[in-house]
């Protein structure tokens with residue numbers, strides 16, 4: 001079984017899916033099945049769960065228990081550098097975690113302490129499959145080597161925070177990827193992540209923070225979902 005974990009915008013374009021649920025020791029997970037792929041809309045379909053309140057451990061444990069062999073995560077982000085500008089899509093290759101969440105399956109209390117390596121948190125083969133499907137869908141370019149910084153949210157950042165993140169090497173900002181990347185790596189589920197920018201981050205847009213129009217986000221979301229499902233077939 002393969003899986004997609006998706007977020008803002010994509011939860012609106014999922015269409016017909018079978019609704020299922022599974023009980024894990026971290027809680028119940030509701031998920032969708034489309035063809036032979038499991039889809040977890042991380043904020044639920046009505047976008048009602050804040051990033052800090054998502055049950056990341058239950059979601060990842062559910063994927064493990066369902067026998068997941070590969071997972072693509074899709075992330076709406078704000079642009080910090082022009083390496084990924086609003087409206088474009090890129091593959092994430094590294095991340096910074098500035099959240100207050102310190103999630104692990106291996107804390108030394110409920111399970112033996114384990115220090116999972118994070119040198120290569122993203123699966124090269126899966127990234128290549130994603131890029132191939134992206135080009136097959138008629139796109140000319142996919143940005144690579146993007147660095148993601150995760151904040152706690154749900155508030156957006158201050159301009160000073162964004163300047164600091166840029167100085168630290170971040171290209172885009174979001175609120176969910178690092179939590180999923182860490183847990184998926186801990187349970188050894190091959191993982192690739194694509195980000196789609198929906199705004200310039202705080203302080204980089206004269207008008208404050210303004211988001212792309214819903215129709216544009218939906219168009220990108222449709223494409224990302226289709227490409228992800230295709231990439232996972234390989």
Ligand code: HPA
Pocket residue numbers: 076077078079151156157173174175198199200201202
């Ligand atoms: N900040 C944090 N998360 C985000 C943003 C942002 O500007 N845009 C989309 N997700």
